[in-house]
């Protein structure tokens with residue numbers, strides 16, 4: 001925005017003021033930006049546009065989470081989900097319209113990839129979600145776990161992270177932002193070099209290449225060993241850990257042998273494991289394991305000293321749980 005201001009013939013600090021209006025004060029109407037010179041506002045109006053996605057639908061869930069269906073100018077729709085938990089309010093954002101990775105257990109994957117979002121469209125989700133909050137409430141954490149694969153839309157993801165963490169823009173602590181990936185090794189290695197200091201989450205979901213190839217086609221390009229090697233090279237800040245997401249599928253990846261293999265795979269990585277009992281959707285062909293097996297899997301990991309939580313997905317009743325995000329592009 002400083003560069004934009006300069007290109008329009010005003011000093012760079014005018015760009016910082018513009019950023020303040022948009023990101024800090026949440027104002028997108030140029031007429032309301034009273035401390036910007038009239039000529040600058042006119043030039044901005046002629047050459048740029050400030051667009052936010054429209055909140056087409058807001059569906060509250062019984063557990064307090066809220067699904068926002070957001071619509072962009074070209075009609076593309078994504079979802080963002082607000083998830084309160086004790087003193088946290090986490091926003092889950094999307095990076096693509098649909099997803100091209102086709103994980104077998106994932107409803108979003110059945111959509112295919114429609115298009116990438118721009119950095120502005122990703123940040124726009126945070127800005128509009130913030131507008132829906134009651135006074136005195138604020139988003140404390142952001143997870144890139146909505147529709148799409150963030151590292152398959154690398155440049156926009158990184159630019160959006162820089163805007164979210166810039167103290168002159170949205171000012172989120174990078175420690176409160178998590179980027180989740182299906183395991184694009186080259187993307188993880190690049191992200192490691194960006195010095196963004198954000199957290200990393202890996203959708204692992206299997207402990208052998210044979211099973212992972214079956215449920216996550218991406219594994220055919222990047223095998224588990226390669227993926228974990230990239231994780232070992234990722235800078236993890238003091239007190240932080242890499243999260244490994246593991247969706248538990250009945251009799252597919254939930255045996256004691258799987259749990260023991262997972263322990264071996266994670267050796268030498270500051271890891272925590274998030275077990276996600278599968279969220280049913282029609283025609284998936286998978287089932288959630290019985291509670292007993294879910295707890296047994298967790299116990300095995302805990303006994304080996306691996307921090308392990310079970311994520312009973314939020315928003316399950318509104319189709320906003322992990323792997324359930326899907327929105328038709330046209331209705």
Ligand code: SF4
Nearest residue numbers: 099101102103106109
């Ligand atoms: S789990 Fe993630 S990467 Fe896999 S299809 Fe679903 S949205 Fe895409």
